[in-house]
Amino acid sequence: IKSEGGFIGLKRLLDNAISSNVTANNLLTAAEAALNEEAHEDLQVRQDASPNSPRTRRAESSELTNTFRTEIAKYRQIVDKARDSDATIKKQVDTWAKFFALLGSPREEIERQVPSTTVNPLTDPHHCQIVERLQQYLSEVSVMRRERLKSVEKLKRVSSEDDITPALTEEMQRLAALSSTPILQFELHQFEDLFSQKLDKYTSWRKYIEEEKEAQVELLDSIREANQAFLMARTNHPLLQQREKALSNLETAIKRFRDASFNLHDGARFYATLEAELQKLKEGCLDFAMARHLDALDLMGVGHGELPSDISQAPEHLGAPVLPVRERQQPPNLVWDPSMPLKYATPK
Numbered sequence: 001i002k003s004e005g006g007f008i009g010l011k012r013l014l015d016n017a018i019s020s021n022v023t024a025n026n027l028l029t030a031a032e033a034a035l036n037e038e039a040h041e042d043l044q045v046r047q048d049a050s051p052n053s054p055r056t057r058r059a060e061s062s063e064l065t066n067t068f069r070t071e072i073a074k075y076r077q078i079v080d081k082a083r084d085s086d087a088t089i090k091k092q093v094d095t096w097a098k099f100f101a102l103l104g105s106p107r108e109e110i111e112r113q114v115p116s117t118t119v120n121p122l123t124d125p126h127h128c129q130i131v132e133r134l135q136q137y138l139s140e141v142s143v144m145r146r147e148r149l150k151s152v153e154k155l156k157r158v159s160s161e162d163d164i165t166p167a168l169t170e171e172m173q174r175l176a177a178l179s180s181t182p183i184l185q186f187e188l189h190q191f192e193d194l195f196s197q198k199l200d201k202y203t204s205w206r207k208y209i210e211e212e213k214e215a216q217v218e219l220l221d222s223i224r225e226a227n228q229a230f231l232m233a234r235t236n237h238p239l240l241q242q243r244e245k246a247l248s249n250l251e252t253a254i255k256r257f258r259d260a261s262f263n264l265h266d267g268a269r270f271y272a273t274l275e276a277e278l279q280k281l282k283e284g285c286l287d288f289a290m291a292r293h294l295d296a297l298d299l300m301g302v303g304h305g306e307l308p309s310d311i312s313q314a315p316e317h318l319g320a321p322v323l324p325v326r327e328r329q330q331p332p333n334l335v336w337d338p339s340m341p342l343k344y345a346t347p348k
Helices: 006-046 065-097 097-103 107-113 125-161 165-178 187-238 238-300
Strands: none
Touching: 006 065, 006 097, 006 238, 065 097, 065 238, 097 107, 125 187, 165 187, 165 238
């Protein structure tokens, strides 16, 4: 989180988004104001004009500005929707502000804010008793494992020293001495007594294994029971509940931070593109309004080289006054080509 700029970086992105929305709204307002001024001037040009005069036959403002106004309305909805999205993100940032600030703090500060059983050991008698039982069972498991390893080694030694070959050879010689024929054929059942006698030494080991199996099952049952009680105690203990809640909040805060950061970075790219489009739209409206204004001056008989600062002060015989002259702007990409003559008021 700190490497991503932390809470301060997030706030800067949010402030930039809000500022960009205001800028976008201002561009739309300026574009709309230019169209409104041109429409008002168009009405003034027509006022008191004779029915068939060039001033009357002049194309009406509403016929020429429909596309501009449609674009303004479309972008107005986009800007309003973006402002609502920014407000949602701002509400989220304000809600999680303390957690976002903590996430940018050093590791030691974050750990200090999380309740810890190490710093504040659990002193509940019931909980301590359960922990002691688990420790006791853990000790018994260690003892059982250690004793079993010893028994396994001992059994390996007994098995390595247990060679039935001499006894089997002696038994075969005894059976041969009792045979009445020189050809001998031994059957497995003839050695069953010998095998049983030799296997008797492992009877104690079989008993040991069965006893160990029963002890293991009993110990595992006790461990499961104690562990279940331990989990219940942890779930119900206030300090542990606070710790789990704090860790859960931090995990959620990280997700909220990254969601907000992603949305704000995406918003920055959105506003950069939107501002360029709105600037172009505004320049188009201003160019249109200026072209119509110059055309109005021609119709009203006012020379371009003698433009008054206020058209309302024009000679009375020209009719009703028109709006103040707007200083012509020269944006990078003009919509209107000044080399082309204007033909708005050309008589048919």
